[in-house]
Amino acid sequence: MKVIVDEERCVGAGQCVLxxxxxxxxxxxxxxxxxxxxxxxxxxxxxxxxAAARCPALAIEVRRGGA
Known part of the structure; x- marks a missing residue:
């Protein structure tokens, strides 16, 4: 799995950390x-x-297989 975040979209809700x-x-x-x-x-x-599902700004992308 590879995780990508888009800081520009992030609104700082903190749901990902929770x-x-x-x-x-x-x-x-x-x-x-x-x-x-x-x-x-x-x-x-x-x-x-x-965490990706909770993000209100859809700033988290999860790619399976590390690609």
Whole structure:
């Protein structure tokens, strides 16, 4: 799995951090998403998918197979 975030779309809602804190964080200055792990382990797949689904700005893309 490969995770891609679009900082320009991010509105700083923080739902991604609540769903997958091992993969996402937020900048202190403005709350914009920070990607901690672009290739998280399979064990985190469900939480990363949940984070992408929760994002109100659709700023998270999850690609399967690492591509």
């Amino acid at each position: 769903a997958a804190a091992e993969v996402f964080d937020q900048r202190e200055a403005d709350g914009i998403v920070v990607l901690l792990d672009a290739g998280p382990p399979d064990a985190l797949h469900a939480s990363v998918e949940d």
